[in-house]
Amino acid sequence: MTLKELWVLYEADKRILGFSMHTMKAYFLQLNMLIRELGNLEIEEISLNMLKDYFARVSERLKPSSLGHRIRFVHSLFRFAFEEGHMTRNPSLKLREPKMDKCIPKFLVEEDVIHLKITCHSHREHALLEFLYCTGCRVGEVQKINIEDVNWENCSAIREKDNEDFINYVSSMNDQQKLWLADGLRIMKPDSAWLEKLVV
Incomplete structure (x- = not known):
């Protein structure tokens, strides 16, 4: 083989x-x-x-x-x-991974977020920025999230990674941020039945 x-x-x-x-x-x-x-x-x-x-x-x-x-x-x-019985021995058994340098992950401070907010040109951009910042989701994960994945009542969003669900809480959003998010969601998918249940 x-x-x-x-x-x-x-x-x-x-x-x-x-x-x-x-x-x-x-x-x-x-x-x-x-x-x-x-x-x-x-x-x-x-x-x-x-x-x-x-x-x-x-x-x-x-x-x-x-x-x-x-x-x-x-x-x-x-x-x-x-x-699976296709080999009589495993040639990779004694391979070792290299040592990894421990590095501190990069993150945005609040001042950086303020600068980003200033550059937003629409409610949609504000909504995306707020959602990324408050949930910690990656851009690719946010792209896959449907409006129905956001539960406004308990301030959480479900994201799927390798068929496992993770819950990211957005409870730290203040009323102004929730307004930006709601307006942005309406612009992105205005016909969603979920938005009728959204109370901000």
């Missing part, structure tokens, strides 16, 4: 487990880079030393976090192959 043939089985297994399309796309990219370096080898031919040589070469141009992502994928792929 070659790496490409293993991928077909691996992808089907992960889709059954509910992995997101974005995760699978990232894994497929990792597989293609592995094949580009090693070739579409028979999986039994792949050894720990081959994998170490591959990671040593790519480590010169990758950040530790990117290298760690590649190593985690290779671990997952070969663990699957071993556990």
Whole structure:
């Protein structure tokens, strides 16, 4: 069985487990880079030393976090192959991830948010900014949220990530911010039945 043939089985297994399309796309990219370096080898031919040589070469141009992502994928792929009986040994078993630098996450202070608010040209922009700031959601997560996902009564919004629901509370919004959000939502999706229940 070659790496490409293993991928077909691996992808089907992960889709059954509910992995997101974005995760699978990232894994497929990792597989293609592995094949580009090693070739579409028979999986039994792949050894720990081959994998170490591959990671040593790519480590010169990758950040530790990117290298760690590649190593985690290779671990997952070969663990699957071993556990499903496609390999007699797991060549990735002794691979170690690089040490990560601990960095303080970047965040906006209130003054930065005020400057951003000044640059808003519409209620929609104000609503998006307030929602991002109050919930801590990422832009891609906000893009996927439907108006029906926002519960105004308990000031929460449900966002979906890898089929798990997370609740972000927007209770810290003051009345002015709630007005911006309500007006912005009306402009974005004016026909929503949910907005009729919204009392600000």
